[in-house]
Amino acid sequence: MNKLTEEQIQELYTFTHDHFVYHFDLQTELVDHLANGIEVLLLQHPNLSFNEALQMEFKKFGVFGFQEVVEERRKALNKKYLKIIFNFYKAYFTIPKIMLTVILTILLYTTLSSFTPNYQHSIIMVLYLSFFAIAFIRLTKYNTILKKKKHKWMLEEILLTQMGLFSLFQLPIHILNMPVEIESSHFLGLMSFFNVSIIILFYVMVFQIPSKAEDLLEKTYPEYKMTKTL
Structure with missing residues (x-):
């Protein structure tokens, strides 16, 4: 499986920040999840671009985006x-x-x-x-x-x-x-x-x-x- 580049990983951090995830520890967990999903998509669909795969993976989070996942992880990390x-x-x-x-x-x-x-x-x-x-x-x-x-x-x-x-x-x-x-x-x-x-x-x-x-x-x-x- 092709791994994402360091530049693409940084883009994922920027992407999570732009979608209202401001804590770096929460961002890291989301970036790991997104990176794994994108790598699978790119392996299954080699013609996809990185941004296309990112948008497809992001849609899996539903209409509220990262909100629900972040709230769950926030509670877990807080505990x-x-x-x-x-x-x-x-x-x-x-x-x-x-x-x-x-x-x-x-x-x-x-x-x-x-x-x-x-x-x-x-x-x-x-x-x-x-x-x-x-x-x-x-x-x-x-x-x-x-x-x-x-x-x-x-x-x-x-x-x-x-x-x-x-x-x-x-x-x-x-x-x-x-x-x-x-x-x-x-x-x-x-x-x-x-x-x-x-x-x-x-x-x-x-x-x-x-x-x-x-x-x-x-x-x-x-x-x-x-x-x-x-």
């Missing part, structure tokens, strides 16, 4: 990528990291127990506001970098959304850290563990996962290296 992100979280929490969580919890508990509830709340607020500011800067930088890239990648946009949601998630957490009148060491210990866990999750989400996602995209899509700027 796949969210599972990958969850696995990144699991991989991070090894025994040393669990021990670090315990140590940080004890340190925070010891610090907070030296102050009244009002001061405890202020300390937690300062802690969260500091991390919220870092998250905002990181989120803005990441968003700017993605906008400059020639190709859009669905995994990166999912990460951007997750980072934004995680930052917003911190706001209602402040309610849980409101000072209480009952001085309970159990409550203070639980609050310390909860806050340390959130901060560690924040670190993993904002700093660790984006770099791991880049490695994943490089291994899955060799073309990613050409568009990498982060």
